């Protein structure tokens with residue numbers, strides 16, 4: 001992300017899947033917990049290893065209809081996905097998150113579910129995930145900076161999570177928050193953004209079958225730099241909507257504030273749908289560079305997911321509500 005920064009002292013710019021499909025859940029939870037324990041051994045600001053250490057394999061992952069064959073594209077290399085990141089809590093350069101997040105502790109981890117919901121509470125990550133099928137979802141990810149990737153995420157359906165907690169009639173939006181812990185997240189000591197990082201979705205967007213909470217990629221536990229232990233993925237929106245290391249979900253009647261909109265409202269709206277016809281005020285969004293490729297390719301409306309999501313925005317002026 002690039003924002004105009006005022007202060008020079010600041011940095012530069014389905015339904016629930018049948019039980020048979022997730023019988024191995026207990027084993028997944030064990031391997032994921034090992035992943036969390038393992039990262040504690042890392043060190044802050046260590047040089048990036050030549051080959052990123054790979055997380056433990058996740059058990060019981062089922063293939064979904066969003067797979068490599070149906071997408072018809074090539075996966076982005078693991079190394080690129082895990083070393084070219086935006087995660088400002090660990091620094092603003094693309095290699096900062098992989099270099100600075102080694103010691104980030106992702107177990108124990110809990111998620112607060114608040115607001116207009118039948119089952120509010122603070123849930124241990126394992127309990128939060130347990131009722132849901134772990135699926136592989138191969139999605140395109142398009143950053144607002146006009147680069148893109150193809151990532152084989154492993155995650156749970158956000159719609160299933162929401163149904164599980166039972167939103168009430170007042171739940172028009174869902175707000176998300178990242179962990180606030182400047183000791184572990186050195187980037188939070190700089191006022192690049194108003195911490196904690198915040199994002200939000202309209203409830204019907206959140207209920208769209210494409211939206212997931214991802215806990216891994218390439219069949220392995222989520223690397224810290226990609227948002228361990230759990231992050232949002234909404235492939236029809238610019239990457240910054242995909243908030244990492246989530247500790248809170250709040251259901252509410254009003255549109256929640258979001259970090260990038262607070263930082264630069266003219267540049268980053270609430271919706272942030274990938275839209276090649278609406279330029280960023282400082283650059284075009286018509287094309288993108290797929291990481292690993294030389295020539296730019298045209299950006300597709302809703303990043304190619306129009307069939308699944310265009311109905312959510314019927315009647316809206318997407319130039320004004322960008």
Ligand code: MTE
Nearest residue numbers: 085086087088143178197239240242243244
């Ligand atoms: N979440 C938090 N908490 N902090 C961030 O800085 N960056 C966003 C998003 N989620 C960010 C975040 C941006 S700008 C992008 S493009 C994606 O994460 C990048 O995800 P990736 O590193 O897995 O490619």
